Amino acid sequence: MTTWHIILIASAATLALKLAGHLVPAGFLERERPARIADLLTVALLSALIAVQTLGAGQQVVVDARVPAVIVAAALYALKVPFIVVVAVAAAVAAGIRAFV
Amino acid sequence: MNERPETDARPPEEHGENLEGERSAAIRDSLAVGLATAAYGISFGALAVAAGLDVWQTCFLSLVMFTGGSQFALVGVLASGGVAAGGSAIATAAMLGIRNVVYGMRMKPIVDGADEAHGIWRRVAAAWVTIDESTAVALAQSTDRAARxxxxxxxxxxxxxxxxxxLAGALIGDALGDTKAWGLDAAAAAAFLGLLWPRLKRFQAGAVAVAAAIVATLATPVLMPGLPVLVAAVVAVVVGWFDLFTRRPAA
Known part of the structure; x- marks a missing residue:
């Protein structure tokens, strides 16, 4: 697989899902249990991505400048600071630690 | 992309008198949410290029995939595992896109409105722009017309x-060079946290988030990059199936 293959297949899949919601008669996903799982799936995947992105380095778990950056980001989100500002501050925290420590 | 709280639905207004007011309120909401969301396309562009995509591939994702969570996830998994993690990257992006099916079902009657006879292209366009924000703004309006x-x-x-x-973010990312020195890896984690944050209002969601993070971390040393995220998805299926961690008020 090349990067383009990955991009094309993933884009086709997400677009097909969007179309399914509008073209297929409602039913399965409106029931309580599937709707709840679909909802929690988003939470689990995003949380797992945060963990891997913060602690993962290939197949190793390491604690480095990303950890304080993410803690600062969490504090800023709690204070309702806008997304784009938080992301920029998190990058600056990690970059600052790497430059000066 | 962030989901807006559903609590800001306005109280229903008197019928007939406020058509113009409803319309401008809907447009005001749309522009506020739309412009704020569009701004962080910059971070997506920069992170995608940092993950090894070229500018064309980055722009293709925003044009065709056009659903922020899946886009960030795809480039995040590719950044950690490269092309070898392609299968995991596709699966993660697709699973994050499942919520758009639910949104589409909710938006279909609103888009159709009174007359059912809409062309296929209009349906496709509606599906294309069915995302967290368009759904949330529509659901926050007080009438079907304002929702549309x-x-x-x-x-x-x-x-x-x-x-x-x-495009702007991809060009900036291209010019940055050493992305780690600029802290872009930490920026990616902060971006995922921003997508997750508005979903953590309920205890059950918080419990799933904590458990999924632990599972993904424990799986990292033993599985190929990309797979730990997929394994963590099992947490959602188990908790959702049995409806665990719900806090019921003490009787």
Missing amino acids: IGFWATGITIFVGWNVTT
């Missing part, structure tokens, strides 16, 4: 803005 305006105005504002800022 809010859906389209938000979707189109974000589509145009997101693609412009993605």
Whole structure:
């Protein structure tokens, strides 16, 4: 697989899902249990991505400048600071630690 | 892309008198949410290039995939595992796109409105811009007509803005060079946290988030990059199936 293959297949899949919601008669996903799982799936995947992105380095778990950056980001989100500002501050925290420590 | 709280639905207004007011309120909501969301296309563009995509591939994702969570996830998994993690990257992006099916089902009657006879292209366009924000703005309006305006105005504002800022971010990312020195890896984690944050209002969601993070971390040393995230998805299926961690008020 090349990067383009990955991009094309993933884009086709997400677009097909969007179309399914509008073209297929409602039913399965409106029931309580599937709707709840679909909802929690988003939470689990995003949380797992945060963990891997913060602690993962290939197949190793390491604690480095990303950890304080993410803690600062969490504090800023709690204070309702806008997304784009938080992301920029998190990058600056990690970059600052790497430059000066 | 962030889901807006559903609590800001306005109280129903008197019928007939406020058509113009409803319309401008829907457009105001759409522009506020749309412009704020479009702005962080910059971070997507920069992170995608940092993950090894070229500018064309980055822009293709924003044009065709056009759903922020899946886009960030795809480039995040590719950044950690490269092309070898392609299968995991596709699966993660697709699973994050499942919520758009639910949104589509909710938006279909609003987009159709009174007359059912809409062309296929209009349906496809509606599906294309069915995302967290267009759905949330539509659901926050007090009438179907305002909801329809809010859906389209938000979707189109974000589509145009997101693609412009993605290109800008990709060009900036291209010029940065050493992305670690700029802290872009930490920025990616902060971006995922921003997507997750508005979903953590309920205890059950918080419990799933903590458990999924632990599972993904424990799986990292033993599985190929990309797979730990997929394994963590099992947490959602188990908790959702048995409806665990619900806090019921003590009787």
